[in-house]
Amino acid sequence: MAERLKNWAGNIEFGPARVHRPETVEQVQRIVAGAARARVLGTGHSFNPIADTPGDLISVAGLPADIRIDRERGTVSVAGGVRYGELARELDAAGYALHNLGSLPHISVAGAVATATHGSGVGLGNLATAVAGVEIVTGGGELVSLGRGDADFPGSVVALGALGVVVRVTLDVVPAYQVSQHVFERLPRAQLDAHWEEIAGAGYSVSLFTGWRGDTVDQVWIKRREGDAPAPAELFGAGPAAGARHPIAAMSPVNCTEQGGVPGPWHARLPHFRLEFTPSAGDELQSEYFVARADAVAAFAAVERVRDLVVPALQISEIRTVAADGLWLSPHYERDSVALHFTWVPNNDLVLRAVEALEAELAPLGARPHWGKVFRRAPRLPRTSDFVALAERLDPRGTFRNAFVERHVWAE
Numbered sequence: 001m002a003e004r005l006k007n008w009a010g011n012i013e014f015g016p017a018r019v020h021r022p023e024t025v026e027q028v029q030r031i032v033a034g035a036a037r038a039r040v041l042g043t044g045h046s047f048n049p050i051a052d053t054p055g056d057l058i059s060v061a062g063l064p065a066d067i068r069i070d071r072e073r074g075t076v077s078v079a080g081g082v083r084y085g086e087l088a089r090e091l092d093a094a095g096y097a098l099h100n101l102g103s104l105p106h107i108s109v110a111g112a113v114a115t116a117t118h119g120s121g122v123g124l125g126n127l128a129t130a131v132a133g134v135e136i137v138t139g140g141g142e143l144v145s146l147g148r149g150d151a152d153f154p155g156s157v158v159a160l161g162a163l164g165v166v167v168r169v170t171l172d173v174v175p176a177y178q179v180s181q182h183v184f185e186r187l188p189r190a191q192l193d194a195h196w197e198e199i200a201g202a203g204y205s206v207s208l209f210t211g212w213r214g215d216t217v218d219q220v221w222i223k224r225r226e227g228d229a230p231a232p233a234e235l236f237g238a239g240p241a242a243g244a245r246h247p248i249a250a251m252s253p254v255n256c257t258e259q260g261g262v263p264g265p266w267h268a269r270l271p272h273f274r275l276e277f278t279p280s281a282g283d284e285l286q287s288e289y290f291v292a293r294a295d296a297v298a299a300f301a302a303v304e305r306v307r308d309l310v311v312p313a314l315q316i317s318e319i320r321t322v323a324a325d326g327l328w329l330s331p332h333y334e335r336d337s338v339a340l341h342f343t344w345v346p347n348n349d350l351v352l353r354a355v356e357a358l359e360a361e362l363a364p365l366g367a368r369p370h371w372g373k374v375f376r377r378a379p380r381l382p383r384t385s386d387f388v389a390l391a392e393r394l395d396p397r398g399t400f401r402n403a404f405v406e407r408h409v410w411a412e
């Protein structure tokens with residue numbers, strides 16, 4: 001019997017007939033060539049059955065990391081299963097950095113870019129926008145390389161695992177930089193609406209945390225690069241926190257990255273949590289929706305209209321921004337976006353009720369869900385048909401199609 005595998009949150013049990021852990025690209029090619037149905041598993045941090053298959057589940061964690069920096073091109077090339085934390089350490093030691101990071105360093109590079117994982121910053125695209133090239137083992141087991149400038153490339157990065165096994169990823173790098181972060185507390189709710197653009201743009205990367213309860217936003221985290229304008233003494237009525245904070249104010253900040261304006265390396269400030277801290281599994285579910293940044297104030301009002309269903313299911317919400325990109329299945333495709341994230345309690349019934357209500361309220365704003373989190377319906381994106389055509393060309397037998405992509409990408 002196949003081993004029983006679950007995702008990080010424990011809410012999805014995968015049901016493959018076989019699990020493979022290849023250690024070479026040739027092994028990946030042989031497995032794919034012999035498979036009728038296959039999917040790839042990254043680090044299993046998605047909250048829905050996106051990675052599941054009744055056929056062959058291929059974990060890429062065993063491929064050698066093989067991290068190669070190309071100083072002339074300003075890129076780094078890594079095996080798909082490498083985790084951001086491991087990559088960040090190597091890059092920083094060589095004097096390089098990535099433009100941004102998500103909140104968790106334990107996630108694989110190929111798995112993160114497959115779902116358009118993002119951090120925050122009005123000028124910063126999601127993590128997939130740093131991808132300059134991919135090497136994919138496609139349907140019949142062939143190894144295909146695609147790079148920026150190839151016609152199919154914009155369809156091949158945020159690909160939900162539907163094109164094949166990404167065995168290598170090449171990412172743009174920049175010189176290593178220092179970041180400092182300041183936390184402000186109790187932003188008056190009315191000020192958020194009145195000054196949304198200024199608040200979202202108050203640093204290189206800005207995150208707001210709220211429980212959607214009272215008439216204040218709990219916290220605003222402002223991450224500034226060295227050389228940016230100094231942090232303000234006060235932010236539209238929000239004052240600086242007196243000490244270190246966890247995004248959920250009642251929790252200990254011991255595992256959070258250093259605050260209080262102390263400069264530090266990019267990888268030790270852009271994530272909210274320390275690299276050496278491994279969060280416990282299974283204590284939460286997550287959802288996230290993206291609307292145009294210009295519609296942020298309307299989106300906040302939409303969430304508040306269903307507050308009665310959201311609050312009982314909620315641990316904390318995070319509001320971030322993501323710059324527009326040209327990647328076909330990216331939820332930020334050609335749209336500067338605000339990201340409304342919900343960390344839920346691990347209770348499916350409460351969460352699904354909140355998710356249904358949120359999707360109904362946010363639909364008129366053209367909300368797009370995060371592919372890796374809990375959602376019910378995803379609207380068709382402007383380039384979905386082009387993606388489907390690309391997938392059918394690279395994988396004519398549909399080896400890498402599963403129920404999730406059939407429902408959310410192939411179905412009209």
Ligand SMILES: Cc1cc2nc3c(=O)[nH]c(=O)nc-3n(C[C@H](O)[C@H](O)[C@H](O)COP(=O)(O)OP(=O)(O)OC[C@H]3O[C@@H](n4cnc5c(N)ncnc54)[C@H](O)[C@@H]3O)c2cc1C
Binds near residue numbers: 113
């Ligand atoms: C605690 C926590 C914090 C998070 N924080 C953020 C955040 O800050 N920002 C954000 O946007 N998201 C966040 N996420 C969501 C997470 O980044 C995404 O779900 C991401 O896709 C997970 O990567 P993974 O390696 O675990 O991929 P998996 O969940 O294993 O797989 C996701 C998809 O990628 C495909 N895939 C994986 N590896 C490959 C490969 N080598 N080749 C082809 N396809 C592949 C899979 O088939 C599947 O379709 C968070 C999740 C958790 C649990």
